[in-house]
Amino acid sequence: MNSETLSPARTVASVHAAEVVREYGPFAGSDPINGVSFDGQNVWAATGAALVAFDPRNGEPVHTLAVPCDAGTAFDGTYLWQIAEARIDKIDPRSGEVLASIPAPGAGTDSGMAWAEGSLWVGQYRQRRIHQIDPANGAILRTIESDRFVTGVTWVDGALWHATGEGGQSDIRRLQADTGEVLERLQMPDNISVSGLEADGGGLFYCGGGDDGRVYAVKRPR
Numbered sequence: 001m002n003s004e005t006l007s008p009a010r011t012v013a014s015v016h017a018a019e020v021v022r023e024y025g026p027f028a029g030s031d032p033i034n035g036v037s038f039d040g041q042n043v044w045a046a047t048g049a050a051l052v053a054f055d056p057r058n059g060e061p062v063h064t065l066a067v068p069c070d071a072g073t074a075f076d077g078t079y080l081w082q083i084a085e086a087r088i089d090k091i092d093p094r095s096g097e098v099l100a101s102i103p104a105p106g107a108g109t110d111s112g113m114a115w116a117e118g119s120l121w122v123g124q125y126r127q128r129r130i131h132q133i134d135p136a137n138g139a140i141l142r143t144i145e146s147d148r149f150v151t152g153v154t155w156v157d158g159a160l161w162h163a164t165g166e167g168g169q170s171d172i173r174r175l176q177a178d179t180g181e182v183l184e185r186l187q188m189p190d191n192i193s194v195s196g197l198e199a200d201g202g203g204l205f206y207c208g209g210g211d212d213g214r215v216y217a218v219k220r221p222r
Contacts, residue, residue: 018172018186019219021204024059026213027052033208035073035112035152035196036215037080039093043206045215046073046082046196051091056206056217065096072113072153072196074120081120081135083110088120088138102138105131112152112163112196123150123162130162144180148173152197152207156220163194163207170194172205172218184221192216 025033027047035046042053042062046069053063071083079099080091086108090100104110104122111125119132119141130153132142144160151170152163160177164170170193174184188194188207196208205218 013173013182013185015185015187016221018188020189020192020216021219022056022217023209024054024056024215024217025209027054027061030213032211032213033195033215034069034071035083036198036206036208037073037075038198038200038206039075039080040201043198043215044073044075044080044093045208046071047213051080051082051096053093054215056200063093065091065093067091067096067098071110072122073198074113074115076115076135081113081115083113083122088113088122090135102133102135105133105138105140111150112154114153114155114198116155116160121153121155121160123153125149125151130160144175144177146173146175146180147182151194154197154199154205156199156201161197161199161205163197165193165195165210172197172207186218186221188218 031048037044051065068084074081089098106124111123114121128146130144148164149166151165160175170188172186193210194207195210207216
């Protein structure tokens with residue numbers, strides 16, 4: 001596939017207030033939340049020096065991996081993928097062993113990350129972009145432009161969503177993946193910023209809360 005760049009169309013998206021249904025953390029000894037993922041059972045939170053897995057039913061930590069985790073986290077069904085400065089590490093979720101590394105597309109300016117359709121989807125924060133990249137070598141396959149800072153990325157039910165944070169306001173946006181058009185927006189409460197985004201495949205988004213060290217569960221509209 002040749003690399004291509006898609007710019008957002010100018011349309012009026014539907015806007016709703018985000019419904020925060022639960023919060024988790026802060027976790028003992030952890031730093032701000034830099035990214036989140038979900039492995040089908042546990043939520044993983046990137047806290048800078050460690051990945052912390054917790055049970056979303058009770059919020060209790062169940063596993064910790066001492067690996068650098070500066071931004072987005074993704075799970076491909078078997079392995080974790082973690083942004084660590086200018087690279088993306090492929091990690092065994094049981095042992096924490098780094099099995100492979102590829103260059104991050106933003107070379108250290110990256111934010112959220114998701115796994116979908118056999119690719120990694122990586123946000124570039126201030127560049128306001130989402131890149132689809134090849135997990136084998138980091139090659140950029142496609143780029144989607146946003147009109148807001150990108151702080152998290154996820155796919156669910158064939159739809160691409162990304163989190164934003166700019167001007168003191170965070171929201172979660174559903175995009176038309178082939179055009180970048182914004183179709184729907186969930187406005188977060190003023191006191192919550194979003195640093196990392198992941199859908200659970202059901203009715204929730206998990207959102208990192210940045211400097212407050214928390215993870216928020218937000219109801220996903222149907």
